[in-house]
Amino acid sequence: MKFLRALVFLLFIVFTPSIYGQSINQLECEKLIERGVELMFQKKHVQSLELLVEAASVAEENNWPKQEFRALLNAGSNYYLMSAFGEALEYYLLAYEIAITNLETKDELTVLNNIGILYFQEQKLDKARAYFLKAYNLSFNVDNQSKHGYYAINLALVANKMNQPEAASKYIEEAKPLVKDKPTVALMAQLAEAENLVIRKLYEPAKNLSLKLLPQLNGEANADNKVFILLLLHRINQEQKNYNLALQYAQKARKESIAIEHREDVYEALSKSYVAIKNYDLALTYKDSVLIARDSLQQIRNNAQYENNKIKFELQNYAHQLNESQLLLKKERRFLYIISAAAVLLLISIIWIFRNSLIRHQQRKKITELELEQEKSKRLLAEKQMREQEAIVKLEQEKLKNELDIKNRKLTSKALYLSSRNELIEEIVNTFTANPQVKAQPELLVQIKELSKHLKKNPQLDSFFTHFEDVNPGFTHRLLKDNPKLTQQDVRFIIYLYMNLSNNEIASLLNITPQSCRKRKERIRKKLNLPNDMSLAAYIANI
Secondary structure, X not given: OHHHHHHHHHHHHHHHHHHHHHHHHHHHHHXXXXXXXXXXXXXXXXXXXXXXXXXXXXXXXXXXXXXXXXXXHHHHHHHHHOOOHHHHHHHHHHHHHHHHHHXXXXXXXXXXXXXXXXXXXXXXXXXXXXXXXXXXXXXXXXXXXXXHHHHHHHHHHHHHHOOOHXXXXXXXXXXOOOOXXXXXXXXXXXXXXXXXXXXXXXXXXXXXXXXXXXXXXXXXXXXXXXXXXXXXXXXXXXXXXXXXXXXXXXXXXXXXXOOHHHHHHHHHHXXXXXXXXXXXXXXXXXXXXXXXXXXXXXXXXXXXXXXXXXXXXXXXXXXXXXXXXXXXXHHHHHHHHHHHHHHHHHHXXXXXXXXXXXXXXXXXXXXHHHHHHHHHHHHHHHHHHHHHHHHHHHHHHHHHHHHHHHHHHHHHHHHHHHXXXXXXXXXXXXXXXXXXXXXOOHHHHHHHHHHHHHHHOOHHHHHHHHHHHHHOOOHHHHHHHXXXXXXXXXXXXXXXXXXXXXXXXXXXXXXXXXXXXXXXXXXXXXXXXXXXOOOHHHHHHOO
16 A cells, blocks of 8 residues: 555656646746737837747647637737738638637637738738628627627728728618727728718718818827828819819828828829819829839838848748757657656556566556557558558649640640631732732722731630630739739730740731741840840740
């Protein structure tokens, strides 16, 4: 009996530190998240992300969904505040998966709203509406009317942007009684209503509401909303031909505008006002300012992207160091477990020897061998299933590749057919035009010219490019994303090169000379800023 008491005491000593450490770790994880959120509001995003990534890693390892959700959600918020919307969306989606699997509806609503706002800022209105609508529908299950009203306002704002004033009006009317006790949210509803009235061309009610809201929008927190209302008042007066008053509101908007994102709209409003009062010099000046503001905003976003990439690199380096620390910690835990297991096995062996239970020991050994054999069989079966799955995936990929090759060959054949048909039409036109008898008949010459126009405007060519996008999805988008200066004619020419068509074939399709075709290649090379050691064909093949 004393021996059993000693065994229990030893087990208590071995395993108690592990359990105690786990509760401390969970507490420390909460502290990491709180400190990360605090640093985020101080705009110290690198330090904040380091703490939140560490907290998310610890929470995932220990299966703490609440802490992991909070860490991921706030990491996404860090990236959103840095305008790195791609990384923000990645973290929000991870948080959303945890929310729908392990947490409550209110957590799911929070992340759905954040994703919707992110898509709204990126002007991806269809996706923004989808997430806001999902949050709106789920909010019926939450005992919080103001939240339901808030999501209805979000849907109204999206509907306004999508020029759906009737739908927006319904959401606004639904939201107003629900948010009347929430001044900030109620103000959002009134802003959405003012914009909705302008879209519906109800200018007098829109003006009255805007003038009522304007005195309430003081302070830095309401700077964006004030610019929004001033631009609405400019638009209303512009539509009512009160051009001088419209100009005054546009000038006030320029004075109140702090964020560079609003300058393009403000300069556009000023340009329209000066056009209306026939001050064309200033109108052109502000029109140029629109372009300058757009370029400045792009430059700022590029600089922000550069800073975000640096932050991502630092975080990757930090994550690497964190992984090394975790591996060291695992080794230490493994050593502790080995010592604990050795102590337990030693005590069990002593019990076996003390009781002279050799037969039982042999039975245990036999059971252990059977378990190991069964585990080995399961592992072999799992490996076999994995190999079979990999083979199926490879076959499917090969099948898709073959289908793509067949479709590309069909597209090439169609392009060659169009090329030969255009050559034939051009040859017929040239033959008829050179014939003296045809020249003597003006009506016939007109018909021949109509035939020539058919070379320049051919609906089958448009169909060809539609099929090309179906077979090669995203090709045009990737090309224009990296090279926004390319024209539609340049894109069409590059597609022909991608289809491996010759200069003569492309010249026939575009109704130009082969010499012009070669010159166009050179112009496109310059637009793409290709180095001398890279061919145009090699660049296009890697898009």
